[in-house]
Amino acid sequence: MRFLSTRDEHTSVSFREAVFRGLAPDGGLFHPATDLDLKSTFLELRPSVTFTEVARIMTAALFPEELSGEQIERIVSKAFPFRPELRRLTDGVHLLELFHGPSCAFKDYGASYLAAVMEEFLAGEDARAVILTATSGDTGSAVAQAFHGRRNIDVVVLYPSGRVSPLQEKQLTTLGGNIHALEVDGSFDDCQRMVKEAFLDEDLRAVMRLTSANSINLGRLIPQVFYYVYAFAKLKEHVPGELFFCVPSGNFGNLTAGVLAWKWGMPVTGFIAATNVNDVVPSYLETGVFSPRSSVRTLSNAMDVGNPSNFERLQAIFAGDVEAMRAMIAGEVVTDEETKETIAYFREKENVFLDPHTAAGVRAAQRFRARHDPQVDTIVTLGTAHPGKFGEIVEEATGARPEIPKRLARVLDLEKQATLIANEPESLKTYLLERFGGV
Numbered sequence: 001m002r003f004l005s006t007r008d009e010h011t012s013v014s015f016r017e018a019v020f021r022g023l024a025p026d027g028g029l030f031h032p033a034t035d036l037d038l039k040s041t042f043l044e045l046r047p048s049v050t051f052t053e054v055a056r057i058m059t060a061a062l063f064p065e066e067l068s069g070e071q072i073e074r075i076v077s078k079a080f081p082f083r084p085e086l087r088r089l090t091d092g093v094h095l096l097e098l099f100h101g102p103s104c105a106f107k108d109y110g111a112s113y114l115a116a117v118m119e120e121f122l123a124g125e126d127a128r129a130v131i132l133t134a135t136s137g138d139t140g141s142a143v144a145q146a147f148h149g150r151r152n153i154d155v156v157v158l159y160p161s162g163r164v165s166p167l168q169e170k171q172l173t174t175l176g177g178n179i180h181a182l183e184v185d186g187s188f189d190d191c192q193r194m195v196k197e198a199f200l201d202e203d204l205r206a207v208m209r210l211t212s213a214n215s216i217n218l219g220r221l222i223p224q225v226f227y228y229v230y231a232f233a234k235l236k237e238h239v240p241g242e243l244f245f246c247v248p249s250g251n252f253g254n255l256t257a258g259v260l261a262w263k264w265g266m267p268v269t270g271f272i273a274a275t276n277v278n279d280v281v282p283s284y285l286e287t288g289v290f291s292p293r294s295s296v297r298t299l300s301n302a303m304d305v306g307n308p309s310n311f312e313r314l315q316a317i318f319a320g321d322v323e324a325m326r327a328m329i330a331g332e333v334v335t336d337e338e339t340k341e342t343i344a345y346f347r348e349k350e351n352v353f354l355d356p357h358t359a360a361g362v363r364a365a366q367r368f369r370a371r372h373d374p375q376v377d378t379i380v381t382l383g384t385a386h387p388g389k390f391g392e393i394v395e396e397a398t399g400a401r402p403e404i405p406k407r408l409a410r411v412l413d414l415e416k417q418a419t420l421i422a423n424e425p426e427s428l429k430t431y432l433l434e435r436f437g438g439v
């Protein structure tokens with residue numbers, strides 16, 4: 001499989017190149033150059049298939065020229081010591097829980113697969129890489145966890161001092177080893193600006209291989225396709241009518257991955273794009289006009305995105321045809337009020353805690369189902385984060401506090417190790433040269 005930039009239909013790159021480049025040279029995003037037809041593979045999957053098996057089958061189908069069977073085996077077994085759980089939530093609505101990984105959110109899937117893939121590619125050529133990333137909290141911890149202990153890779157993570165939660169800070173700063181936390185005396189925007197400048201710096205590029213691991217990286221998108229296929233295999237014999245997936249969305253990476261599964265032959269009726277009031281994609285579906293704007297703060301803050309970065313990929317998949325996109329994707333907008341109601345309702349009725357992002361998805365699924373055909377539809381809603389990560393909001397809605405999973409709580413007792421630096425590109429450059437310049 002080769003990949004093209006969303007902005008240039010002529011130069012294709014390998015998976016390896018797409019992974020290390022992150023962004024295409026013209027600023028576009030990489031997307032599959034050709035259509036695959038894996039329908040018969042999907043239909044043959046047994047309901048007892050494991051997640052690792054799905055990951056192996058899919059990786060082999062996608063990259064037969066680039067990865068050997070042995071490499072694929074190493075990648076999927078290292079990447080996925082955790083797996084999704086599919087459970088029935090209520091009539092016709094299932095939850096695909098994607099929060100059983102180290103950072104308790106679905107981003108673990110992408111980060112972990114990317115880390116394993118990069119480690120495998122680097123081992124083959126005896127090279128080292130420095131991953132540079134800025135975080136406002138969650139993404140950085142998924143990346144740090146995923147790359148911890150990987151050979152030939154160092155991770156430098158910048159975070160704004162005093163502006164991440166205490167738990168997030170501990171997640172970033174207590175791993176040690178090849179994970180280096182830089183506490184920046186500034187804002188998240190400063191962190192991002194410093195990272196951007198470092199990538200452009202010729203002095204740095206001359207002495208080290210800098211690479212990114214951010215959410216637009218194709219190596220993070222591909223593994224997100226696997227859990228849709230996994231859910232399909234588990235459910236296909238039990239769905240009486242139509243099958244939908246409902247995806248709580250921000251940057252629309254998760255939804256794009258689902259649409260790719262469909263493009264590659266997975267039988268599914270459609271997708272529901274659930275957003276909070278940051279609703280540029282639902283508005284696009286309604287009006288045909290895409291108008292990005294500044295984001296508004298909500299309870300589901302990982303979905304507070306005013307200019308979703310994966311929209312460009314979605315458009316490429318549908319060749320810019322809004323009608324074609326509408327035929328496959330329905331938009332549903334959920335307010336904070338509805339999110340809280342939904343959290344409270346499911347705690348009371350089903351004794352289940354939902355985090356605010358998953359709750360927005362569940363609300364969207366219920367509304368869609370009521371309007372569509374409640375007799376026959378099955379909707380799988382993606383459970384994107386563990387409710388224990390958002391204990392305060394959940395407690396406010398329900399009066400009870402969900403437990404923080406042990407793997408998260410444990411870091412609270414560990415000692416923070418971070419290097420404080422000023423919010424100037426020069427201080428990051430000095431740090432990088434001192435630390436990695438001699439490699």
Ligand SMILES: *Cc1c(COP(=O)(O)O)cnc(C)c1O
Nearest residue numbers: 249250251252253254302384385
């Ligand atoms: C990142 C995130 C989302 C949004 O996912 P996208 O792929 O950016 O649309 C939803 N929920 C949680 C908990 C997240 O961390």
